[in-house]
Amino acid sequence: MQPIVIVGSGMAGYTLAREYRKLNKEQELIMICADDAASYAKPTLSNALAGNKQPAQIALADATKMAEQLNMRIETHAWVNHIDAEKHQLSYVQNQQTVELGYSKLILAVGANPIRLAISGDGSDDIHVVNSLTDYRAFREQLDQKQDKRIAILGAGLIGCEFANDLQHTGYQTTVIDLAPQPLGRLLPQYVAEEFQKKLHESGIKFILGTTVEKISKVKRHYVVTLENGHSLAADLVLCAVGLQPNIDIAKHAKIETSRGILTNSLMETNQPDIYAVGDCAEVNGLLLPYVMPIMQQARALAKTLVGQHTHVHYPAMPVAVKTPAAPLTVLPVPHNVDVNWETEHFEDGMLSKAVDSEGTIRGFVLLGATAAKQRLALTKLVPDLIPPQA
Structure with a gap:
């Protein structure tokens, strides 16, 4: 055979x-x-x-x-x-x-593969992406050589926010840039995203939203990142995490x-x-x-x-834990083809938002903060399977 x-x-x-x-x-x-x-x-x-x-x-x-x-x-x-x-x-x-x-x-x-943005300037070839251990080795090698610690991250999605949190926590100054008006734009309703951004901002992470990078230029030992809105910032390393x-x-x-x-x-x-x-x-x-x-x-x-035991994949509800300790977050994304209304409960350290469809069924949720996170298992059990088990 x-x-x-x-x-x-x-x-x-x-x-x-x-x-x-x-x-x-x-x-x-x-x-x-x-x-x-x-x-x-x-x-x-x-x-x-x-x-x-x-x-x-x-x-x-x-x-x-x-x-x-x-x-x-x-x-x-x-x-x-x-x-x-x-x-x-x-x-x-x-x-x-x-x-x-x-x-x-x-x-x-x-x-x-990582999506790469079309960015002009003599520094654009130095943009890092991290989608493998090989990529990460190259990123860390450059990171360890930098005396200054200003890192620009392109993309305020899940990976961009996780890297921002990791870098900020270890003494780097991170700025996250995204065309979207909020972080985790595809996963969070606006008011949760605002609270999530606020908590990350309080940890020292800066956000520049609603614009994108036009040009990256080398200037001595660092880069000048020019934005489409006309503003610019200095960075010692640029990481692209747009998806x-x-x-x-x-x-x-x-x-x-x-x-x-x-x-x-x-x-x-x-x-x-x-x-x-x-x-x-x-x-x-x-x-x-x-x-x-x-x-x-x-x-x-x-x-x-x-091995001959024909088995259909079963997708139960599968929440995603976002690795941002400065703003603990768990998300169960809502299926793309489902219309929902959000119902929110506020806590001292965050909030719980449930996405409810027209029949009153929970189709997704967002848990921000340690208090909300305790309800993860109970809520997950209430959400229908994405792909039900088949005989």
């Missing part, structure tokens, strides 16, 4: 391999990845400074150790450049050599259907036989959820399917 091939060594790829090995110890598994295949938890990157972790301490195991643990062949620094779905074959480039490989099942766990875009190019070339991500059904199947997708690249039944819990649910279900 041909091997099962996993493309990608992120959390999705490794979690799937672990779950599969619990069910089948012998089937040949091959992982192909573009980097060094170190195993680590990506969420730890945005609070590593506060946790006093150096990049070398973040990796849990290298490729050699993971290959041994999972009885799996791992091809590092290798790029898949062609998939022939009909022949169940792919090719990848490694050390400037093209390698052909047949597969019985192919799993695309290719993740997402992620699923990697769908290799899927498109293989005639796999894509939309925002690689389209799959609840069995994680694409439209091509024996090709599946998991993780940040997978759009499951129209849902694109780049968070840890959905990845775990996908990997457990797909592992069973791969």
Whole structure:
């Protein structure tokens, strides 16, 4: 029998391999990845400074150790450049050599790439993005070399706010810039966002909202960040965290259907036989959820399917804990196609906001502060599943 091939060594790829090995110890598994295949938890990157972790301490195991643990062949620094779905074959480039490989099942766990803004100026090439341990090593290397500590962060979304909190907590002066009028614009109602921003501001984080960066110029040892509103600020390092875009190019070339991500059904199947997708690249039944819990649910279900126990993924309500200790926040995002009204309860240290649909059902919530956080479990039980369990 041909091997099962996993493309990608992120959390999705490794979690799937672990779950599969619990069910089948012998089937040949091959992982192909573009980097060094170190195993680590990506969420730890945005609070590593506060946790006093150096990049070398973040990796849990290298490729050699993971290959041994999972009885799996791992091809590092290798790029898949062609998939022939009909022949169940792919090719990848490694050390400037093209390698052909047949597969019985192919799993695309290719993740997402950071969105890069079109910014002019001779400093624009120095903008950092952090979407991998490799990125983070480069970021920390530059950070450690800076005598001054002014950091500009482009993007007031989840990752931007987490990095801002981590940097500010460890002595850096952070300024967060976003075109939106509020932080976490896609997740929070306005009045919660205002309170969240206020708490982060009180910790020292500055926000410049309603405008974007036009130009970044090098001036001696720092940068001048020029905004579209005509203002400018000095920064010693610029980090871009405006969001992620699923990697769908290799899927498109293989005639796999894509939309925002690689389209799959609840069995994680694409439209091509024996090709599946998991993780940040997978759009499951129209849902694109780049968070840890959905990845775990996908990997457990797909592992069973791969051993012949056809298992549909189950998405219960899965709240997201935002790593901003200066303003503790838990969010259960409201499904895009649901109209809701927000009902809010205020506490001394924050608030609880429930998103209620026309039938009186809670479809999402926001918990700001330690008092509200205590109601997380009770509220989660009241929210309908995003994808119900199937027999």
